Amino acid sequence: MTHSMSSSTPDFVGRHIGPSQEELEEMLQAIGYADVEALVDKAIPQTIRTSDALAVEAATSEAAVIAELREKASRNRVLTSMIGLGYYGTHTPGVIRRNILENPAWYTAYTPYQPEISQGRLEALLNFQTVVADLTGLTTSSASLLDEGTAVAEAMALMHRATRAKDDSVLLIDAQVLPQSIAVTETRADAVGIDVVIADLRKVTSAKDLEEFAGGRKVFGVVVQYPSANGEIVDWSNVACAAHDAGALVTAAADLLALTLLKSPGEWGADIAVGTSQRFGVPMGFGGPHAGYMSVREGLERNLPGRLVGVSVDADGAQAFRLALQTREQHIRREKATSNICTAQVLLAVMASMYAVYHGPDGLRRIARSVHGKAVGLAAALRAGGVELVADSFFDTVTAVVNGSADGVVEAARERGINVWRVDADHVSVSVDETTTEPELAAVAAAFGVNAPVPADGEPTWAKSLVRESEFLEHPVFNTHHSETEMLRYLRGLADRDYALDRGMIPLGSCTMKLNATTEMEAVTWPEFANLHPFAPAEQTEGIRELIDELEQWLCAITGYDSVSLQPNAGSQGEFAGLLAIHAYHEANGNGHRNVCLIPASAHGTNAASAAMAGLKVVVVKTAPTGEVDMDDLKMKLKQHGENLAAIMVTYPSTHGVYEDTITELCDLVHEAGGQVYVDGANLNALVGLAQPGVFGGDVSHLNLHKTFCIPHGGGGPGVGPVAVRSHLAPYLPNHPLSSHAGPDTGVGPISAAPFGSASILPISWAYVRLMGGAGLTDATNAAVVNANYVASRLNEHYPVLYTGEGDLVAHECILDLRGLTKDSGITVDDVAKRLIDYGFHAPTMSFPVAGTLMVEPTESESKFELDRFCDAMIAIRGEIQDVMDGTIAAEDSVLRNAPHTAISLAGEWDYKYSRKDAAYPEGVDPMRKYWAPVRRIDGAYGDRNLICSCPAPEAYED
Template sequence: MPAIDTTPTDTTLWPGPGAADFASRHIGPREDEIAAMLSEIGAASLQDLVGQTVPSAILDADIEKSRPGLSEQEALAHLRALAARNRVMTSMIGQGYYDTVLPPVILRNILENPAWYTAYTPYQPEISQGRLEALLNFQTLVRDLTGLDIANASLLDEATACAEAMTLSQRVAKSKAIAYFVDADTHPQTLSVLRTRAEPLGIEIVTGDPDADLDAGAVFGALLSYPASSGALRDPTAIIARLHEAGAIATLAADPLALVVLKSPGACGADIAVGSMQRFGVPMGFGGPHAGYMAVRDAYKRHIPGRLVGVSRDSRGNPAYRLALQTREQHIRREKATSNICTAQVLLAIIASMYAVYHGPEGLRAIARRTHRMAAILGRGLSALAVKVETKAFFDTVTAFAGASAPLVLERACAAGINLRDAGDGRIGIACDETTTPETIRAIWRCFCPDKVRLELIERELEARAATLDAIPDDLKRGDAILTHPVFSAHRSETDLLRYMRALSDRDLALDRTMIPLGSCTMKLNATAEMIPITWPGFAQLHPFAPADQTEGYAALFAELEEWLCRLSGYDAVSLQPNSGAQGEYAGLLAIRAYHRARNDAARDICLIPASAHGTNPASAQMVGMRVVVVGCDAQGNVDVDDLKAKLAQHGASVAAIMITYPSTHGVFEERVREICDLVHAAGGQVYLDGANLNAQLGLARPGAYGADVSHFNLHKTFCIPHGGGGPGMGPIGVRAHLAPYLPGRPERGEAHCVSAAPFGSASILPISLAYILMMGDAGLKRATEIAILNANYIAHRLEPHYPVLYRGANGRTAHECIVDLRPLRDVTGITVDDIAKRLIDHGFHAPTVSFPVAGTFMIEPTESEGKGELDRFCEAMIAIRAEIALIENGDMKAEESALRHAPHTVADLADPDWNRVYDRTVAIFPNGTVAGKYFSPVNRLDNAWGDRNLVCSCPDISSYAEAAE
């Protein structure tokens, strides 16, 4: 065996890094592959390809490129130092956020498991059965707790869920009033978001005491807190009856842990229940991400925003899950939509559902009862200390009046490592949770009275009266069973739960198995090093309203991320508050609206939107009170500039903004984007540039430099926050200086333009994006953009002989994605885009984006993270499918007899003793000839129409499964 040569090869004193840099690991193709791909598509170099693809008018030579990428170890050390600057305290602030215990088996096998966090939204249900079942468990959990008929598969947070309930109420109420009543004892951040959402829609928010101030005949609905923000608990039944008599809709904002032991909203007569599932095992994370929930009566199931998971059946008649009812209403109703919800908090909803599966009904009752007992002991002890406890009936939170002593009590608590809520006017709020200990209660008593002897005496007296320590009125105690479905009782041991979670993930197809070539969705690598910090206590266990001197690490992280985003985009200021891309759209349009109004130009209320736009664009415009005027697209898919000029001439001084996506929704760098911006500015409007495709520009061009005024950044796309099965997401916005005064304010302080419950949105996932940026550095980010463009053009080139590429730029290049047209094949053979999507499953691929932005097409985005081998495997699968279609074209087989029409094929097909199809079973099931590592879809093709006709949105009992199969 030859000796290993250890002779140094460099001539400098200090050696360079011993391993490849992070960027080379994030980017898929190797140098030799890049050279081969460039040669294949006819480009001399990456620079040559960029020059052919990106208009010279927007290429930005002034972009700073001086910051090198950090190693993974350096980036983690930097983030660890930031986390160390945050001070983790015992949080008893409450106000909608609570300490909780995430069972380690769920932490490791869901939150930290790429099989769960790299999955995409379950639009292809056959390969999403695992996460769909987990989401169905979530819906069943919410449905049981609320006592209502239908629950959705999560919303963004509690405040926005309340806002969605308000607009849903207006839409379905019999009352024609324009006012909405909100219990004054509602979380301040919720009230801020409601006011933001209401004002552009012409809704008047009325607040007050529901018992004394509610005029049911003057409102179309009301939001009541159950329990209230102060902790106060009252029976809302009579108030709800008054609302119903007046034709108004009643919504309860309800704490789900409280609902374990309280009379359900449904039993109280509520029409809608909303809240946050955060305390079901999801860390506070300085504000998110957390799964908001909404449940409604059956009559409103076709009006509920967000996503519904329902039970359908596959082609063999077996029960299977799918998204139901086309509930993303903005795709249907566009500017008439009442919601722009486009995402959910799927990963967090799954965690909450697994928390319930882990504990079961008995465990949840034990946690709820213990939490209440701690609060009752706390309150009774304070009363014994002659402290006025204002909340008489409560679940977990008491409000105590300390008067002039309040600052001293808060100071003592902080010194003891406890954060209490300064409720103002000498009041202090104290919230207990599942982590509260007897020593915590004793420490709080000492803050009010440091007399050890007296406190010991009070504790002995309380022990003697332990049986009477209950602050829930008898008529509000829950009498019905919850979580009766077997799934909530079948996994009591960790072994059983571990296997259940593994079984579900095995039924899914996520990025850890295969390329997910979804156009516009950017399913790129979510590197492990980026994910590690989110579970550190210094990031995960902070309350969003903790004092600033305890959150200096987060403040530094935000400042660093904002500065990077400004540098990369050309904008002057950033808000991190919007917790989804659609929320970013909304916040950006709100800023534009406020800017015009500040200039006494309120008549500007028209938003110009290209015909190709994503459905959230017109929905967001409608939500800020703008009228939508559609601008046509030309034959190349670009904005029709002549039509734009005509619309600007027609509407003149009424134009508030244009919303464009760049590169375009059609996957092309439009040559005239600067001209479009200039035309709109000349007419007095503002340019909103959708940042969904910013990953095609980093290091090459900056929207703020070529004419845009505001953009949102999809951190869950360009900057590597994983999709998690459909959420979390983050959509911060960048703005030019003139719009900076109109960025979202602090919701807990009642400031203006608030769009999310927490001031920095889903703060705990922001370390992911910062880690990515730091490790890539300027050169790495630019390289990623170049390779994203190369990969898309390589796929377009390889598929062009078999499937026409619908749109190309001026020099025949696509941007970071391409659209292949499948309609000619449908017209000739009857094979549909869905047939091809399902056949790709047999090859082990998730389908590209189906029928968006053009019906009957695939939009394919390979991202920079996929190497040439995976790109070729995908292209070969598409080419093989084209050969199968040719058999139908040539009359050798009918479409309905083909493998495409019966795809995907399952183990049931492999073992079917009565196989009698005209095509070869082996070719159908192993189309690429590979047996090892074969992914089998767990179900055959779903019957979507049957599912919508027979909607089941909660876990049915066993007999229901039997009926579904008949």
């Protein structure tokens, strides 16, 4: 008799898990197992199985979860924020909030690795790059980074690499760079032995001045804030000249809104500009997620971290967008990487780009002038009341000298419903933004004991030499969609070009594209969460911090670890934080010489990149022919490097989609050698409720909330990558200089700009765990394993499954081996991936972890109907490959090689050796739900040879 899933779980569990009980029984029968328990018992080594049920209580209903979230939200006190420091109130246009942030067509999409079905978000990201490049006055911008603090740290690494800096070279940071950016950069610099010097750089006039600050050592890079943290607008051109004379590069951390009125960094000599796009319509959200940015002058574009969107052409010569210079995903460089960026903040970059599209250059100038006018009015009122100001030249931030009475001013403002920033006992800063009203200006003035301000006209009041004269955003896209009707249609048109989870399955191995339930998403835009400043006083943020504490406790219960930090805002950052904790632990125990990190050859590329960033030496462990870690090679490497061993990084289940039965032996061997075990949590969706890495041998793991715990991928971000550790590593978790609640005093420092990272999306994972409960989470894992094994069993005779474990079973994903078929037919994984578009599918993961293969992860959320639709398509494609192998048609003439097919290609001349129907409506495709790719196959090489990374002029494609 077939065992049923947990009968006591809430109704939501049945909505989250795709297959019905009847479908699960049918799939189990096809696989050859009587029930779920028999399958799981065979697949998972008994040595790692948990004996106790997962003790996480489920809510009674979705309505109950919303009520709980409402109660927590009510305990956040949202005051008007005039704190600034890189976080500002902003009006998110309703058309953007509803049609991007709250629209699953945008938030459930994956990273645009299949560009033919990602043209909408790629165009939006190209718009983002154009906004950043135009405003900063630099030629090339990447398609977003994690936040401003991380972007500054990435700029440090870029400058160090581009200048080929020696080990004793120094980074100079101006003292008025945002404090969180300085702290994040110091964390990164300390890990790799870069010396950072903080100094007042305003008076620098020569290279000699810079060398004096550096103690006579060579300076490789300089970072300044523009405008400065205290609001002052400084002419940094002399610093730029001095730095260039010294052979150094200059990074400006710049405010995009200010740059609509302020001379661009590129015009005064900056080589790199970084910052955040938060105030372009993205709520503060207690710190994130927000899209950081980086742009560079010509000659540095090949050093850019993260992703770069470029313009290419498709097979018919039509304009098409793609990720250019794929090595920008620097983790492909593995241990030679200078960045481990994987997740980018795509959804937030899209929002920021559309804020610029909606308002256009004139609208942005109007907003900037309004903001500046409010600040000028406030400054005049303060001066008239006898209050001294730190600077006469500013954009939106006024810092006042209050001679020991800062606490009184801050409290007086708070009593009037406003948060201002206490710099120290003698200084208070006030930042205004587009949401600031005249009554709020009057209230903050009253806190200083002066009369109500009168806003000025907003014309720049700083030196004429720093007033912007160059134009920006002249492309038609920024000068067309200013009515809501036009904007609505533009956004709909872009969404229609994309493939997201709202269309069908995205069976990506290692990426866990599961349901992002609407109830889970609901609280993200609530003002009680969305409008919190990350540095708001603790008594105003009790609700969100309680939610964070509960989520941390649940994650500990799920993983078997003792402590969790939610600060890392990407999986790669969680890896970095975990390795820093290991390094700090060894240092504290007098073992600072332990600097070797063992990494299996099959590991995620970010593993090696993160190890390099943490200052560790990477040593690769071979893969056995069966796909497991080669234990003989591991033992040899342990013998060779044991005295210096810091850690091993291992993914479990393996990157090959198998529950390796050697994992406990591996952990024991590493511990015996004095090392720590890092278990990559990318595949945790195969463990929840069944096994706990913190119990079976792991010392630290990062988790992916944007995979296992239902935060949507957002077209390539946001993500959250918490780091979970056993108790001996807990003292070395991240902390933050501006929040005592964010981590231990003994921590390694911040790795994200905000104390709790991307806090505004944590309610998604909180709601998921609360809705499912321990039994529901376990059922989800069971269903994911059943689904994967069903796909493997149906496709194995058509495409050999490369690696299997006990009983020829896989875990939550399987690798289909196409190498033999490619050898015999010439048809490649690329051909299959593009042909799947014609069948209405996003392709599985291509050529990872083994070249020439496809890795399939169906997740628990896909129904048997959708799994069968995918398997039927893959089987049909295998028949098309057979036609090539039989000589019925040549590979270059086949429907596979010419896929995907657009609607317009069917309407033109047809000289292919197959029918239009076979091209567009192969067997099994429902004409009523047909997805049409907007472009044909894209020419990647053309795009790299002709690098265009901002909106091209229309005449560029007249030919």
